[in-house]
Amino acid sequence: MGERVVILGVGLHPFGRHPEKSVGELARVAALGALKDAGVEFKDIQAGFCGHVVQGVGTGLRTFGEVGLTGIPITNVELACASSSRAAMLAADAISGGIYDLAMVIGVEKMERGLLSGVGGAEGGYQAKMGIALMPALYALMAQRHMHLYGTKHEHFAQVSVKSHRNGALNPNAQYQKALTLEDVLNSRMIADPITLYECSPTTDGASAVILASEKKAKQYTKSPVFMDTWAGGTPQYVRGESDFLEGPNTMLAQRVYEKAGIGPEDVDVVQVHDAFSPGEVFLVEELGFCPHGEGGPFVWEGNTEINGRLPINTDGGLLSRGHPIGATGGAMITELTLQLRGQAGPRQVKGAKTALMHNAGIGGVNVIAFKR
Amino acid sequence: MQEAPAERKQVPMKGTRLQLGDSPALLGSRCPQCGEYFYPPRYVCLNCYHEGLEEVALSTRGELYSFTIARAALPGTLMTPPYVIAQVQLTEGVQVATVLTEIDPEAARIGMALELVVEKASVDNEGNDVMTFKFRPAKEA
Numbered sequence: 001m002g003e004r005v006v007i008l009g010v011g012l013h014p015f016g017r018h019p020e021k022s023v024g025e026l027a028r029v030a031a032l033g034a035l036k037d038a039g040v041e042f043k044d045i046q047a048g049f050c051g052h053v054v055q056g057v058g059t060g061l062r063t064f065g066e067v068g069l070t071g072i073p074i075t076n077v078e079l080a081c082a083s084s085s086r087a088a089m090l091a092a093d094a095i096s097g098g099i100y101d102l103a104m105v106i107g108v109e110k111m112e113r114g115l116l117s118g119v120g121g122a123e124g125g126y127q128a129k130m131g132i133a134l135m136p137a138l139y140a141l142m143a144q145r146h147m148h149l150y151g152t153k154h155e156h157f158a159q160v161s162v163k164s165h166r167n168g169a170l171n172p173n174a175q176y177q178k179a180l181t182l183e184d185v186l187n188s189r190m191i192a193d194p195i196t197l198y199e200c201s202p203t204t205d206g207a208s209a210v211i212l213a214s215e216k217k218a219k220q221y222t223k224s225p226v227f228m229d230t231w232a233g234g235t236p237q238y239v240r241g242e243s244d245f246l247e248g249p250n251t252m253l254a255q256r257v258y259e260k261a262g263i264g265p266e267d268v269d270v271v272q273v274h275d276a277f278s279p280g281e282v283f284l285v286e287e288l289g290f291c292p293h294g295e296g297g298p299f300v301w302e303g304n305t306e307i308n309g310r311l312p313i314n315t316d317g318g319l320l321s322r323g324h325p326i327g328a329t330g331g332a333m334i335t336e337l338t339l340q341l342r343g344q345a346g347p348r349q350v351k352g353a354k355t356a357l358m359h360n361a362g363i364g365g366v367n368v369i370a371f372k373r
Numbered sequence: 374m375q376e377a378p379a380e381r382k383q384v385p386m387k388g389t390r391l392q393l394g395d396s397p398a399l400l401g402s403r404c405p406q407c408g409e410y411f412y413p414p415r416y417v418c419l420n421c422y423h424e425g426l427e428e429v430a431l432s433t434r435g436e437l438y439s440f441t442i443a444r445a446a447l448p449g450t451l452m453t454p455p456y457v458i459a460q461v462q463l464t465e466g467v468q469v470a471t472v473l474t475e476i477d478p479e480a481a482r483i484g485m486a487l488e489l490v491v492e493k494a495s496v497d498n499e500g501n502d503v504m505t506f507k508f509r510p511a512k513e514a
Contacts (some may be wrong), residue, residue, distance in 0.1 A: 115447055125388035129494070130505060131443060131452030132470050140441030141460055148439070148483045192441040192458070238419035240409060243438075243468050 002096035006218035006225040007371070008211045009038025010335035015175045015206035015323035018110070023055050026207040027063035027108045030331075034104070034209035035067070039221050042067050045211070046100040048074040049091050051084030051107040052327035063106045063207075078327075080362030081276060083107060084208060085330025089231045089367060091212045101217035105210040107332070109325035111203035115191075136200055139277035140192040142244075147194070149294065152282065154194040156297030158185040160278040161199050161320050163306055163313075168321025170307075170347045173332075175204050175323030185278075199278035204323035208331025210338075224373065226341045228334075230261040231369040248366025250287035250359065257357070258289070261370040265289040268370075269353040270340045271311060272333040274361040275318040281305065284359055285313070288368075307348060315340060315348045330360045330367065341373040386494055386505040390414050392430050393504055397491035399433075401467060402426035410465040432464035433489035434511060442478045451494055451505075457481045461508050475509040486511035 011033025013026045035042055050060035060074040077087040084107025091103040116135040127133040146152045162182050168174040180198060188198040218225050232253045236246060258264055265288065273284040282296035290311055291299040299305070305313040316322045316336040319329060337356040339345045356371040385391040390400040390413055401412035406423040412431060417424055438460040446454050457473035459481070473481060474490055487508040494505035 115445060126386050126505060127388070127470060128447070128449065129386060129388075129451055130472055130507075131446055131450035131456060132458050132472060134443055134445075134447055134458065137441050137443055137458045141439040141458070144441055144483065145439040190442075190444045192443050192445075195441075240420045241466065243462075 003098055004215040005092045005095050005228045006213045006215055006222070007228050007334060007338045008213040008218050008221055008225070009034040009036070009040060010211075010338045011035070011037055011209040012173045012332060012335055013207040014173045015204050015325060015328075015332070018205040021205070023059065023108055023110055024062055024066045026110070026205060027106050027209070028066035030108070030207035030209040031063070031067045031104070031106055034211050038211040040102065040211055043070055045070070045072060045102055045104045047072055047091065047094060047103040049077055049087035049103065049105045050074060051077045051079070051087035051105065051330060052109055053078055053080060053083055055108060055110065055327065059108070063108055064104075079365050081274065081324065081326045082330055082360040082362030082365060082367050083327045085333065085358070085360040085367040085369065086233060086365065088210055088212065088228070088330060088334060089233055089369070092228050092231060095212055095214050101214045103212050105212070105331055106207065107209070107328035107330055108207040109327040110205045111325060113203055116203070134192060136195045136277055137192040139279050140195050142283060143194055143279040146279065146283065146297075150297065152297035154186065155182065156301045157194060157199060157278040157282055158182055158196070159301050160275060160281040161185045163300075164275065164318045164320040167307060167315050167348060168317025171316045171322060174317040174321050175202055176317065176321040195277050195279070199320070201276045201319035201324040204325040206323060206325035206328045206332070208328040208335055210331050210334050224342070226338050227372045229370045229372045230257045231367065232256045232260075233365055233367045235365050247361040247363060250284065250366055250368070251289070253366060253368040254288045254357075254359070257368045257370050261372070263355060263370065267355050268311065268357045270315060270337060270350045270356045271313045272337055272356075272358040272360075273313055273318070274359055275314060275320050276324060276361075278320065281313060281318070285311070288357065288359060307350060312350045315345065315350060326362075333358050333360055334369070337371050341371055382501045383504050384497065384501045386503050388413070389506060391491055391504055391506060393491065396430075397433075397489065398430035399469065399489065399506060400428055401431040403429045410467045412463075412467045412469050431467060435461045435463040435469070435487050435508070437481065437483055437485045437487055438462040438468055439483060440473070440481045442481070459508060461487055472507050473509060474507040488512065
């Protein structure tokens, strides 16, 4: 067992539409916020990891360079919507292994309006030409299957978005800060049955920053550390005769994290899951072990995942309302859980939260992380 | 003697592997070692890691594993909404991402029997017919 890893500081540039701002400016605001939050000077940071997807060559140096040029190694990390959580895992691996005492992650993205393509990459492929590569359609295929197998209702999925928007209204950094009714969600424009417009995460401009430290180093800065306790990343596994649409082995990763962290799903007080589209939360409460398979719809519908519910999920509005600047999202998830475990989440605070779990998925891999205080 | 008009050549859409002509089919891979099937074709078997899989014409029949009705389209696609995006499970067990044709989108149901259609999607710069594939409700049992 290596050094324990502490989340020493977190910062965000508010998520939303910021066409007038550069990627550097978005990153700078988040980075300075995290440094101030940690009480750390940039000259003491030993390594930088930058999560982004489409910001181009050298974005790591371009963004870190906004707050200083100290000669440290900076690594760009691309894992689609899970880029900055993977960046944090790489930083944590290095700290845990004794390579660094203090590292910083920046996640940043500026995005175009409109629908995202899900598959094919730069080579396109027939999926793009034939209209199959529609990102919401990938979740819709999973949702239809879930409805077919378990009798899950569209209302169950839509309720995720209602809850998400209610939480977003309590978050000054969220892209959407307005509550929606179930009717608003169900009656918004259908995109890919059963997913409506208000069940899709938006495209977003924003940045996140996270400062990670060894436990020993963190003692110089804080008496009540929040630990990034355990983390596991993975990719889909081929199993003969089985097929699913998952971006990764969610259940296996969660089990690995629970085991290493010495906890079970029943010990988790607050959660972040990847709700790029509303069915995501329904699938994930099952896959992360919070309810039996097939019961995710009713579990969410009955209010268990509300801030005052049994298992608060996406207290900051999640991808659906906080927004989803893809490279920055993982860092924003870490930010919210860190605030929750410190008791600094204001009107969104989950009382007495001590243990948190996070799931961040991207095309090409999934990350699951447990936090403790 | 009059020359017969040159027959337009058919070429598969980039990213697809199709058997064109009289008995159109998807060309997939079969592992000679463990018998696993794949589409699109691949070189290494994901089940047993055997290298060099055989090219085989896959069954033209399958059933609807899941679907959605796309009500909005990405720019640059050939489809006009609404249309059905489908995951089809072929008789061999292979799943293929495709779209449905010759169907009222509202009539799509998981489990319904489907059959392959190979049709012209466009004409390329050299005047060839670019062929693609879709699935439609199976005509007979």
